[in-house]
Amino acid sequence: MKDTTxxxxxxxLHHDGELLPAAVPGCVHTxxxxAGRIPDPYLDANELEVAWIGRRDWTYSLDLPAHGSAHERTDLVFDGLxxxxxxxxxxxxxxxTRNMHRRYRFDATGLGGPxxxxxxxxxxxAERVRGIVGERPNEYPEPFQYIRKMASSFGWDWGPTLPTAGIWKSVRYEHWSTARIADVRPLVTVDGATGRVEVHLTVERTAGGAGRPLTARATVAxxxxxxxFxxxxxxxxxxxxxxxxxxxxxxxxxxxxxxxVTLADGEHRLDAWQRRIGFRTVELHRTPDATGTPFTLAVNGEPLFVRGANWIPDDTLITRVTPARYRTRLLQAVDANVDLIRVWGGGIYEQDAFYDLCDELGLLVWQDFPFACAAYPEEQPLRGEIEAEARDNVVRLMPHPSLVxxxxxxxNQWGFRDWGWEEKLDGDSWGEGYYLGLLPRIVAELDPTRPYSAGSPWSGSWDHHPNDVDHGTHHSWDVWNRQDYAEYRATVPRFVAEFGWQAPPAHATLRRALPHETLAADSPGMLHHQKAHDGNGKLRRGLERHFDVPDDFDRWHYLTQLIQARAIATGIEHxxxxxxxCAGTIVWQLNDCWPVSSWAAVDGDGRRKPLHHELRRLYADRLLTLQPADRDGAPRTALVNQSAEPWTTTLRLRRLDTTGRQLAEHAEEITVPPRTVHQLPLPDGMLTDQxxxxxxxxxxxxxxxxVHFPVADKEFAYPRPEFDLDVTAAGDGAVDIxxxxxxxxxxxxxxPDRLHADATADRGLTTLLPGEHVDIRVHGADTPSAEQVRQAVFCVEPS
Known part of the structure; x- marks a missing residue:
């Protein structure tokens, strides 16, 4: 049997003439x-103080005794360099090696030493390769498209510039004789209650094992x-x-x-492979219809409205992302009623623990190949690396039922068409051959049980604009960049694969990351931890359309987080x-990789923004929403029932004034069938413009x-907010408020983090009418006084 060491x-790690202890998996920065040689790059502006690390060469070493194996072959295996x-x-x-996305195996038979x-x-x-293939445009001032490395490690509009180096996955000796299992490709299908697995097995043989009859066995269910053979x-x-x-x-x-799967030489077992698989079908419906080209995922024949979130690497120093951290973050996705995670193309193929957890939790995975926001050369030495990497990862990930x-x-197709690339390229390659040729060919050859899409956004062909709302997937970024969030209602794309709105992280996260400054929207640390072009300007413009911009930081912080939640709610409800x-939304983004103002629902310290709580409401099986009509602006009511059971309910509509006085009321019983949406116009007398x-x-x-307010907040006659508080210890460190x-x-x-940095609350934004109450359970805050709680409570106030 194969032995592993x-x-x-x-x-x-060799550093300036000394040897420092090195963690494997790990990287130079960690x-x-x-070792105490650098400051924390995530605090203050320390990112700039460690920029030299990415410009240097580095050496790792390990003293190895002679392995002395009795096997015919010894391989040195790196899962990631x-x-x-x-x-x-x-x-x-x-x-x-020249690719962090690949596994490497070297013959070390008979060798020893350091x-x-x-x-x-x-x-x-990257600069060497650029000299070979020539200049290509991209959207960030770093050469990430010339090297097969996590692109966002070079910085992004939410991430720091920290390109690191190191042995980022496990390393081991594998000792074996006769033959070993090189790859297993299980093609899993199901028909009725019968599951079928077609196991494609590839082996590597020693010289002594060449031509020898071997026995392969497989078992499942x-x-x-x-x-x-x-x-x-x-x-x-x-x-x-x-x-x-x-x-x-x-x-x-x-x-x-x-x-x-086992491999044997007669009765002598040589090697074994084992994975957990799931039986399910997946289809992508893209047959053109009367209004364009749909993009509808169906699992086990059930068409889905995808309730998704985009995933970026959870830490720019990615070796700090442990299985426990994956579980925490993905459980936060589940808690927000997310059912699909899109692994975005500027990051990595995530580690096995990520996909295992998605299998366990029922989170669908949309996996990008790692290409993002740049023209990628199709010449050598990159093309061979890209093919090898794609083959490696398709085979590695295809056993996972969550991958759909x-x-x-x-x-990148969008960039080629709209961002001036075509003129700059002047006929040079830019990646189209990968997306429309190489990658679909590899998927069709190795993993034909899953659909492939050439890009996001992508209309399906060059017959339509790549980001056409009526065809395929759409990215909605004009709203955040240029418009009010109400403009999300202007279109109904077939599938919204990216859209988002920024907000700062939690207050306690800012206090930890910027310990040496008085917080202000434009303080030096806040500006350094804002990586988007004109990010603060866009935050301000989004805010001032609805509120007077406050001078007080705490108020600004609350209102910008509120606008983020409202913006996403506007899009998803519509x-x-x-x-x-429309067959799905994938909000940009679930998580952050460091403490930063960004589009994330969970900040870089793992704290949930109000958006996270709002997603739980927006992505619930049942959603109630008031929607302005497409033409006359009058609201309509929509009841969304994505559950498997009919929803029978009494809908109560009320028109109220600012004192809470009821001006009109309507109630009716409604039954919404499973997986459907019921819309109804408002009855007469429910709204007035006077x-x-x-x-x-x-x-x-x-x-x-x-709720529906017919005017912007700064134009509405809000009363001065008044409320009563009651704080009660609930046991187990919890407090009921x-x-x-x-x-x-x-x-x-x-x-809650204003009560204690580690405190969490079970509710987010809530609108109360006069006389109503809400109960909020807080964990991790001991028992605060009513005055402490009052200082941590915010709501909309009159202008």
């Missing part, structure tokens, strides 16, 4: 930080298959009866089965009300509430 301990490295064992150069990995600066390699590949077919299907969360259970879509790139024409600044509309159904409204309280928010 981990080599993750005892490494050193090793220097652990970041990025340009030369690997030497003793006096023998084993090989060189193991050395010498990393060349990513900038040096009680089914078995066996074959004897003398070549380098074999196919085993298993058919398992009475299997349960794997479903996305909210649609059913996540049944999984152990698929085991391969996507060629992020925004687009969900147009199901099935007192638009003093009247508003409230809809209630089964504990759900929607009851807030009772004496006036209209619009978008009431308790910021």
């Amino acid at each position: 981990p080599l993750d301990q005892g490494w050193n 090793d220097l930080l652990a 970041d990025t340009v490295a030369t690997v030497t064992l003793g006096d023998t150069v084993l090989g060189a 193991l050395t990995v010498r990393f060349t600066s990513a900038y040096t390699e 009680g089914a078995e298959a066996e074959t004897v 003398d070549g380098d590949s074999a196919v085993l077919v298993l058919e398992a009866a009475d299997v349960e299907r794997w479903w996305p969360r909210g649609y059913g259970d996540q049944a999984r089965y152990e698929l085991a 879509l391969w996507n060629g790139n992020n925004e 687009w969900r009300s147009h199901w099935p024409h 007192e638009a600044s003093k009247e508003y509309l409230v809809a209630d159904a089964d504990g759900l509430r929607a 009851r807030i009772t409204a004496r006036t209209l309280l619009r978008d009431l928010l308790l910021q």
Whole structure:
């Protein structure tokens, strides 16, 4: 049987003539930080103080005793090297690497001595390749498209510029004889209750094992298959009866089965491979209809309105993202009622633990190939690396039932058409051959059970603009960049794969990241932790359309977070009300990689912004919303029922004035069938334009509430907010806080981290009518006084 020797301990980093302890997996920045040689690059403006690290070459070394294996072959295996490295064992150069997205295996049979990995600066390699292939345009002033490395490590409009180097995944010796399993590709399908697995097995043989008959066996869900073969590949077919299907969360259970493959020489077992798989079908409906080209995912024949979130690397220093951290972040996605995670193309193919958790939690995965916001040369030395990387990762990830879509790139066809690339390129290659040729060919060859899309956004062909709202996927960025969030209602795309609105992180996150300054919207640290072009200007313009811009930082902080939540709510409520024409939204973005003002729902310290709580409401199976009509501006009511059961409810509509006095009321019983949307016009007398600044509309159904204010907040005659507080210890470190409204309280928010940095609350934004109350449970804040709570409570106030 194959033997494995981990080599993750005892490494050193060479730094200015001394040896520093090095963590593997790890990187230069984390090793220097652990040794006290650099400040934390995430605090203040320290990012600038460590910029020199990315420009230097680095060496890692490990003293290895002779391995002394009795096997015919010893391989040195690296699951990930970041990025340009030369690997030497003793006096023998084993090989060189140029791609952090690939696994590497070197023949180390009979060799011994110190193991050395010498990393060349990513900038040096990128500039070398650029000299070979020529200049290509991109949207950020860094050469990330010339090297197969996490693009966002060079900085993004939400991330720091920290291109690092290191052994970023595990390393080990593998000792084996005769043959080993090189790859297993399980093609998993299901018909009724019968699951079918077509196992494509590839082996590598030693010279002594060449031509030798080998036995491959596979088992899953009680089914078995066996074959004897003398070549380098074999196919085993298993058919398992009475299997349960794997479903996305909210649609059913996540049944999984152990698929085991063994390789033997007679009765002597040589190697084994095992994964958990799930039986399910996935389709992407793209047949043109009367209004354009849909983009509708269907799992097990069930068309979905996707409730998604975009995922970026959870830390720019990615080796700090542990399985436990993946679980925390993905559970936050589940808590927000997200059912699909899009792994964005400027990051990485995530680690195995990420996809295992998505399988477990029922989170669908849309996987971008790592190309984003740049023209990518199609010449060597990049083309060969890209093909090898794609083949490696398609095979690695295809056992996961959560993976439902391969996507060629992020925004590159759009960039070619609209961002001036075509003129700058003047006929040079830019990646189209990857997205429309190489990558779909690899997916069709290796993983034909899943759909492939050439890009996001992408209309499906050059017959339509790449970002056409009527065809395929759409990215909605004009609203954040130039318009009021109400403009989300101007179009109904077939699928919204990106849209978002910025806000600062939680107050406690800012206090930790900027410990040395008085916080202000334009203080030096706040500006450094705002990476978007004119980001603060866009925040201000978005705010001043609705509110007078306050001088007080705490008020500015609350209002910008409120505008973020309202903006996303405006888009999702509108687009969900147009199901099935619109088949999904993927909000930009779930998470952050450091403390920064950004579009994220969860900030860089893992704290939930108000947007996270709002997503829980917006992505719930049942949603109640008041929507302005497309033409005359009068609201309509939409009840969205994405559950599997009919929704029978009493809808109550009220027109109220600022004192809470009821001016009109209407109630009716409504039944909304499963997976449908019910829309109805407002009855007569429910709205009036005569007192638009003093009247508003409230809809209630089964504990759900929607409100409609006919004018901007700064034009509405809000009363001065008044409320009563009651604070009660609830046991287990929890506190129950009851807030009772004496006036209209619009978008009431308790910021728990103002009570204690580690405190969390179970509710976000809430609108209360006079006399109503809300109960908020807070964990991690001991028992604050009523005055402390009052200082942490915000709501909309009169101008």
